[in-house]
Amino acid sequence: MSQTKDAALRERALKVIPNGMYGHQSVRIMPAGFPQFFEKAEGAYIWDVDGNRYLDYMCAYGPSLLGYKDERVEAAARAQAEIGDTLTGPSPLMVELAETMVEMVDHADWAMFCKNGTDATTMAMSSARAQTGKRIVLVAKGAYHGAAPWCTPIPAGTVPEDRAHLRVYDYNDVASLEAAVAEAGDDLAAIFASPFKHDAFIDQEAPEPAYARRARELCDEAGAMLIVDEVRAGFRLARGSSWSALGVQPDLSAWGKCFANGHPISALLGSNSCREGAGSIYATGSFWLSAVPMVAAIETLRIIRESDYLEQSERLGTRLREGLGAAAEKHGFTLRQSGPVQMPQIMFADDADFSVGYAWTQEMLARGFYLHPWHNMFLCAAMTESDIEETIAAADDAFATLAGKLDEIPPHPLMTALAAASA
Numbered sequence: 001m002s003q004t005k006d007a008a009l010r011e012r013a014l015k016v017i018p019n020g021m022y023g024h025q026s027v028r029i030m031p032a033g034f035p036q037f038f039e040k041a042e043g044a045y046i047w048d049v050d051g052n053r054y055l056d057y058m059c060a061y062g063p064s065l066l067g068y069k070d071e072r073v074e075a076a077a078r079a080q081a082e083i084g085d086t087l088t089g090p091s092p093l094m095v096e097l098a099e100t101m102v103e104m105v106d107h108a109d110w111a112m113f114c115k116n117g118t119d120a121t122t123m124a125m126s127s128a129r130a131q132t133g134k135r136i137v138l139v140a141k142g143a144y145h146g147a148a149p150w151c152t153p154i155p156a157g158t159v160p161e162d163r164a165h166l167r168v169y170d171y172n173d174v175a176s177l178e179a180a181v182a183e184a185g186d187d188l189a190a191i192f193a194s195p196f197k198h199d200a201f202i203d204q205e206a207p208e209p210a211y212a213r214r215a216r217e218l219c220d221e222a223g224a225m226l227i228v229d230e231v232r233a234g235f236r237l238a239r240g241s242s243w244s245a246l247g248v249q250p251d252l253s254a255w256g257k258c259f260a261n262g263h264p265i266s267a268l269l270g271s272n273s274c275r276e277g278a279g280s281i282y283a284t285g286s287f288w289l290s291a292v293p294m295v296a297a298i299e300t301l302r303i304i305r306e307s308d309y310l311e312q313s314e315r316l317g318t319r320l321r322e323g324l325g326a327a328a329e330k331h332g333f334t335l336r337q338s339g340p341v342q343m344p345q346i347m348f349a350d351d352a353d354f355s356v357g358y359a360w361t362q363e364m365l366a367r368g369f370y371l372h373p374w375h376n377m378f379l380c381a382a383m384t385e386s387d388i389e390e391t392i393a394a395a396d397d398a399f400a401t402l403a404g405k406l407d408e409i410p411p412h413p414l415m416t417a418l419a420a421a422s423a
Contacts, residue, residue: 005049006035020334024061031373033365041068042380048368054370055387057344059378062232065258066303067382073261076299080292091291093298094354100301100399101259101269105240108250108269112278114288117231118146118264120254121192123283125150127252127270128190128225131277136184139192140171142199145229153337165189171197172211180216189224191215192254195233195242196339201354201374203347209254212248219251225274231256235304236313236342236378252278259304263296309381310342316377316388317341323392331399345376355412356402363398 013020013036019028020036027034044067046056059065066073083239084091098111125137137150145151149162168182170176170301171194181188193215197205219226228243228250235258238244251273256266264287270278304310319342328335333356334349348356357373364371369391371377402409 006037009037031362043067056370057377060381062257062378063262064380066261067380073299074297077292077296080295085292086290089347093291093294097294105269107271109272112268114266115224115264117256118148120268121145122148123268124227124252124254126281127274127278130280131274132189134187134189136187137190138167138180141168172208174214188222188224190227192227194229198376204345209246212246216248225251227252229254260293260297261300263293265293270401313342320388324395327396331403339376342379343376353412355409358412359409367394
């Protein structure tokens, strides 16, 4: 049997790229058979380098909100590319984009732009420290805020000093948060929180209003900044700040992934409570102020305001959750479905080593559906009712196949692989 293009590329990559791939898009701890390299994408679908098409429930790990190659966004990007992109200084689009985001996000009085979520969260931390003159930053245990030394989940290459003033608390646990604040004393610069608990490998969890309100109160009492990390969930839960529905406004919020529908840009938004601090830090990058991603963001944000993308994603996500649950139960499986329906997390009960989840996602991949066994997924606006029904039908078939060979599924060494990756 001839070697696949994906396998050949992996061999070549191993010679010129450490481990052949790095970061969250590495498939080294994904089920066997998951492709590493992709050729193209359109709408809700992606194609790997061997020509296999998949309905993509990862949406590039979040950036595809409207669907790949949305023509409205791409037309605006092409027109701007003809004029200019990365210039000696920013284009006027920077001001327009800042005005747009400040208008859409209720706590925001100003905006700064960068490239990745890690850029935005790191700028938030630095701004909070500059504003308050304090050092300690609280983060929820297990939360992901990026890949910089202060927050990376893989500590290789870091030193203790990188996290010397980082402290943890338990998400949604008011007593734990209060204890961490008390321990910080008069040196508390900021509290970080996610719009909801979306850690990998565990069930997702909505924020309790009492927790969100107490985080705000504690920051006010301590003279600290409340930071909501919207990078993953921003504009997927609401057309503005995710915590507005809880009646809580942060001082700072970090944004990225989807607000330019796949074009590379992220943002730090803030209130006047942290304007001076944000203005005093040095934050820059050669490509941070490129014009094409900014015009893509402006057009994407227009569509966010004017379309029913959010309601459609909630409707389709609800149908997917109900359909998958019924199909699983029919074949003797119990799914653990958690998180917002438009950002589903799908795992199996009594599957501590993820072996059943791995086997199921392998079955789904073979049927043309790209799902993830332990990370939250995403719906995009290009998905249709037909896509969802086809997913449910394929899942029913996959559950049936899996039920017939449960005794053949070997234990999966996921935890061993994770331990090795963290060493």
